[in-house]
Amino acid sequence: MSYKVTQSESGAWCVMDGGAVVSEHGSNRAAWRAAEALTPDPDIGRPDTWAAVVAEVEEENRQPFFSALLTIADNKGRQEGWAAHMFKAKYGIWPSDMSYTRGPVHPSVSFWLMKRAAG
Numbered sequence: 001m002s003y004k005v006t007q008s009e010s011g012a013w014c015v016m017d018g019g020a021v022v023s024e025h026g027s028n029r030a031a032w033r034a035a036e037a038l039t040p041d042p043d044i045g046r047p048d049t050w051a052a053v054v055a056e057v058e059e060e061n062r063q064p065f066f067s068a069l070l071t072i073a074d075n076k077g078r079q080e081g082w083a084a085h086m087f088k089a090k091y092g093i094w095p096s097d098m099s100y101t102r103g104p105v106h107p108s109v110s111f112w113l114m115k116r117a118a119g
Helices: 028-038 050-075 080-091 107-118
Strands: 004-007 013-017 020-025
Touching: 004 028, 013 028, 020 028, 028 050, 050 080, 050 107, 080 107
Parallel strands: none
Antiparallel strands: 004 013, 013 020
């Protein structure tokens, strides 16, 4: 199975299988890592499960996502608790092990917030 990585109109990086979007990522690097992890390699013994790929990629993106939420909270006059609640809404856990440092806002974070607000 061959996966391709393309950038969508919204700016998110997508892993594609034929014409179907398999996953969306905030960076080109994360999308390529997901595509590589999805390709089974019997010599390495990688799991051929989507859950393992999602867990690895999401773990890598958690701190930048939380840092972006903190920056958005500051810009909108919200408290840090808002960022923590948004983080929990996305990942299902509280950001207790995250650093409370502000970071750049990637378009994928803004896209996720707009998509969440739209319902």
